[in-house]
Amino acid sequence: MSEEQLKQHRDAIDSIDARVLELLNDRARHARTIGEIKGGGVVYRPEREAQVLARIKSLNAGPLSDETVAKLFREIMSACLALERPLTIAFLGPEGTFSQAAATKHFGHAAATQACISIDEAFRCVEAGAADYVVAPVENSTEGAVGRTLDLMVNTPLHICGEVVLRIHHHLLRKGEHKDGIKRVYSHAQSLGQCHEWLNRNLPAEVERVSVASNAEAARLASLDPSAAAIAGDAAAEKFGLTKLAQNIEDEPNNTTRFLVLGREETAASGHDRTSLVISAPNRPGALHALVEPLARHHVSMTKFESRPSRTGLWEYLFFVDVEGHASEPRLQGALDELRRDAAFVKVLGSYPQAVL
Ligand SMILES: C=C(O[C@@H]1C=C(C(=O)O)C=C[C@H]1O)C(=O)O
Secondary structure (H helix, E strand, O other): OHHHHHHHHHHHHHHHHHHHHHHHHHHHHHHHHHHHHHHOOOOOHHHHHHHHHHHHHHHHOOOOOHHHHHHHHHHHHHHOOOOOOOOOOEEEEOOOOHHHHHHHHOOOOOEEEEEEEEHHHOOOHHOOOOOOOEEEEEEOOOOOOOHHHHHHHOOOOEEEEEEEEEEEEEEEOOOOOOOOOOOEEEEOHHHHHOOOOHHHHHOOOOEEEEOOOOOOHHHHHHHHOOOOOEOHHHHHHHHHOOOEOOOOOOOOOOEEEEEEOOOOOOOOOOOEEEEEEEEEEOOOOOHHEEEHHHHHHHOEEEEEEEEEOOOOOOEEEEEEEEOOOOOOOOHHHHHHHHHHHOOOOOEEEEEOOOOOO
């Protein structure tokens, strides 16, 4: 390509950039005005954001991929929302955890993230109004449910307003390049589980596996201890200046974690929603069948069913159920009315847009 052709295309890009810039600021001005109309009320509208992203993907004619344009618009909306009022998102810290990565994936980079010492603390922070939303892991494709998040959802006054699905890549990390002399490996118990096979095959049996509060905490400890390594992701490796001795060591190639976003408000229907419930059945034959039967009869499809001891000290269970649709839809209302009549305990944890990104 000649210099002349190159210049022509760069001139075109310069003039397009000027137009894009003008349009971005036009959009931002509308968002700011919308913020004024909201009059200091709740600014973040998950159902609207999901609709904007879904529309952008359906309008997209390429060559940029649907995923790429959605990510760009995620950041544009994040910046526009910050003009109305910047949001603070509580997550299981320290900085560099997958929970923080999930928070940024969902809210974009204009949202501030607030590291908390536990999932309990992150919930409390939002319940007390010290942060706007909490992002908490709820299930992993290899290791299953995150029990603490499920337990906290039973009693919290917060409502689920969104979900985030994140691909999880783990690396073996260490200060320096040496593979020898590793005496212990720090990680979160879930991550040790997700890399169990790899650890068995690649590290001597005498290397101790130490579970700590988070992957980022594991990386921090490994950065201070020359005889230790950590299993954590990219963000933690970067934050604590660790070297990747082995990459993508998760046993399952599609290792994915689903996070839930909770806030103090309920969310309106977006048209493509999910509803999470927690139900308990009386301890008698056929009780469990009686719980799910109304869902089938009202044509509500179930996407998750998870049981958990109810922590009352008795041998009773709570059932965490996800269904498609919004609790305000008539078919779901019908099923919920019947459930409320028959179950010992029913709580709607929230209706929220299905993940778009
Ligand atoms: C502009 C609004 O406020 C926020 C910003 C949005 C956007 O930039 O498109 C969408 C939803 C809200 O979270 C709105 O409510 O429409």
